[in-house]
Amino acid sequence: MNIEQQPDNAHIFSQEEIVSPAKRGAWKWMLPLSITLALVMFAAWHFGWHAKAVTAGVLLLAGLSHLFAWILGIIALVPIIGPILVKVLSLSIIWLLNAIGYLVSFVAIKRGYSKDVLTYRAVTIALISGIIIGYVIGSLV
Numbered sequence: 850m851n852i853e854q855q856p857d858n859a860h861i862f863s864q865e866e867i868v869s870p871a872k873r874g875a876w877k878w879m880l881p882l883s884i885t886l887a888l889v890m891f892a893a894w895h896f897g898w899h900a901k902a903v904t905a906g907v908l909l910l911a912g913l914s915h916l917f918a919w920i921l922g923i924i925a926l927v928p929i930i931g932p933i934l935v936k937v938l939s940l941s942i943i944w945l946l947n948a949i950g951y952l953v954s955f956v957a958i959k960r961g962y963s964k965d966v967l968t969y970r971a972v973t974i975a976l977i978s979g980i981i982i983g984y985v986i987g988s989l990v
Contacts, residue, residue: 875919876919878914879914879916879919882910882914882916883916883919883920886907886910886911886916889903889906889907890903890907921935921938921939924938929989930985933984933985933988933989934985936984936988937981937984937985940984942980943977943980943981946973946976946977947973947977950969950970950973953969954966954969954970957969
């Protein structure tokens with residue numbers, strides 16, 4: 850069958866599949882899930898459970914359920930500052946700087962420079978905070 854002979858509805862995706870309507874009532878699942886995960890984190894801290902195992906489980910469940918996107922959507926509902934805060938939280942450069950900071954801190958602590966790491970992390974936090982404040986002020990002006 851030639852391309853000219855194909856009917857108009859012979860597309861791979863239909864318009865309804867591409868533009869799906871918003872899911873109403875997601876809060877009925879997300880709110881109890883977020884409260885449950887918060888309670889699990891509190892119980893893990895209170896009872897001294899293995900932190901890495903609890904963190905991995907909470908992040909896995911939150912990632913699979915799209916809880917992070919839901920929380921960012923709730924933050925974005927706050928007028929003026931909400932959408933800007935969501936943009937800042939999703940900037941990849943902030944995540945990259947923080948990841949590099951953790952890697953450098955890990956190596957420095959292993960080599961015995963723990964006091965210098967505290968100073969370095971304070972400077973890194975100040976730098977990231979300055980970038981965020983500058984981005985917010987630049988967006989507002």
